[in-house]
Amino acid sequence: MRMNEPFDDPRAAQDTVRRYERMLAHDEAVFFDLEEFEVIIDHYVTSAAFDKAQQACEAALSQYPFSTELLIDRAQIAAMRGDYAEAERQIANVASLDPDNADVAVTRGIIATQRGSFEEAVRYFQAALEHNPDREDIHFNLGLAYQSWQKYKSAARHYKHSLRLHPDNETTVQELLNCLEVTSRLPEHEEFFQRFTDDDPYSAVAWYNLGQYYYRLEKYEQAVAAFDYAIVIEADFYDAHHWLADTYVCQQQYQRAITEFELSYPPNEPTDEALCNIGECYEKLRDWEQARLYYRKALEVNPNMDEAWFGQGVLLQEQERPFEALHFFRKAVQLYAESGEYWAALGAAENQVGNVVSALEAYEKATEVAPEDATGWVSWSAILYEQGNYEEAVELLQHAVELHPHEAHFHYMLCAYLLAAGRLREAYLELETALTLNYDQHSLLFDYFPELEKQPALQRLIEQFRK
Incomplete structure (x- = not known):
């Protein structure tokens, strides 16, 4: 296996993986030829399912114990799992058997990349490239090393070279787009992506990449057109249907998105992701019953899908049923505790039902896992303000203002907190900032805190900023 090398027939590859998984599920004897095992291992590596990749690799080695390719696979998987000493040991054994194998240098480069030794990794990959200039996987791995090293322009150069050699690798496309986005160079690369469709107008993958x-x-209009072309060329291009659906979601065309999500998987083989996405579209359409139905279908496929648990909680919150929503939000954070959004939603529900202590704990957790998101800070501060803990409320909201200094809303709230804390000078400075940023939003101040309308000094200051 060459890391991230796509196989010629993606559909055949999927069928091979499914057949392998069915045999494992039924505890049947597993036998595949060497190339099929390479397909299976590559699938799991690309999906970052390294334990499954290792299991498949060991099964393959039991049938083909002298395969250099499989021994290299095993070393690369060990590196991906973070077992660098074992990876080094295994690749050293391969080097003693086949010292001229270019994949020895490639694997050592992968180990160095995973270990964070990016300069060393680049040296290994460049050495391998000297004798194999047209191997797209070496260019890909060079790109990955440079990207991890935060040398995005060099990374993009090698990703582009990799795509020119083999344009069907979706992972390469995604990483290239990431690098171009980070360096604000996306707009200038339209010609690069269009060239693939110009060279081969009947390539579904070329149109799909252009859509991405x-x-x-x-x-979004151009993206829809590109994904449509890909689907016209290849009707069961499931990923193209998925991204077309996502594009419709961005355009708030939820009914169209539902249709495409329903076409984003093989017949009678729905994925938990597609079902959950359909549920979310129905949620946006405020069709609560259909939304709940699809969230439940997603959980039938994958009982541990945190997004579907969270989605059901959102449905109940939208219907003003916070007591029932609590169960689903708690399950969501149990399954995925690193989501600030989940913790903030749990905090809101806890607060609504009067569990103030639990609400504060949830908001505190939200700020721990997502300190860059102002939602947790703002909501946490609002509860403290309501309890009369003005100084603490001020301190917390100052975090939100630091994160989003141009958000007038937060400055208005901070002004109110400072007034309550008796810090008048600071309050008026915050109000001036808020009025400068967005005068029209000053009504929020009185929506949240009606008693402030009785303060003439505040009214005079607001009038001074009236245009």
């Missing part, structure tokens, strides 16, 4: 490019630029 337009999607990143938020040029």
Whole structure:
């Protein structure tokens, strides 16, 4: 296996993986030829399912114990799992058997990349490239090393070279787009992606990649057209249907998105992701019953899908049923505790039912896992304000203002907190900032805190900023 190398027939590859998984599920004897095992291992590596990749690799080695390719696979998987000493030991054994194998240098480069030794990794990959200039996987891994090293322009150069050699690798497309986005160079690469469709107008993958490019630029009309072309060429291009659906979601065309999500998986083989996405579309359409039905279908496929648990909680919150929502939000944070959004939603529900202590704990957790998101800070501060803990409320909201200094809303709230704390000078400075940023939003101050309308000094200051 060459890391991230796509196989010629993706559909055949999926069928091979499914057949392998069915045999495992039924505890049947597993036998595949060497190339099929390479397909299976590559699938799991690309999906970052390294334990499954190792299991498949060991099964393959039991049938083909002298395969250099499989021994290299095993070393690379060990590196991906973070077992660098074992990876080094295994690749050293391969080097003693086949010292001229270019994959020895590639694997050592992968180990160095995973270990964070990016300069060393680049040296290994460049050495391998000297004798194999047209191997797209070496260019890909060079790109990955440079990207991890935060040398995005060099990374993009090698990703582009990799795509020119083999344009069907979706992972390469995504990483290239990431690098171009980070360096604000997306707009200038339209010609690069269009060239693939010009060279081969009947390539579904070329149109799909162009759609991905337009999607990143938020040029949704062009993205829809590109994904449509891909689907016209290849009707059961499931990923193209998925991204077309996502594009419709961005355009708030939820009914169209539902249709495409329903086409984003093989017949009678729905994925938990597609079902959950359909549920979310129905939620946006405020069709609560259909939304709940699809969230439950997603959980039938994958009982541990945190997004579906969270989605059901959101449905109940939208219907003003916070007591029932609590169960689903608690399950969501239990399954995925690193989501600030989940913790903030749990905090809101806890607060609504009067569990103030639990609400404060949830908001505190939200700020721990997502300190860059102002939602947790704002909501946490609001509860403290309501309890009369003005100084603590001020301190927390100052975090929100630091994160979003141009958000007038937060400055208005901070002004109110400072007034309550008796810090008048600071309060008026915050109000001036808020009025400068967005005068029209000053009504929020009185929506949240009606008693402030009785303060003439505040009214005079607001009048001074009236245009």
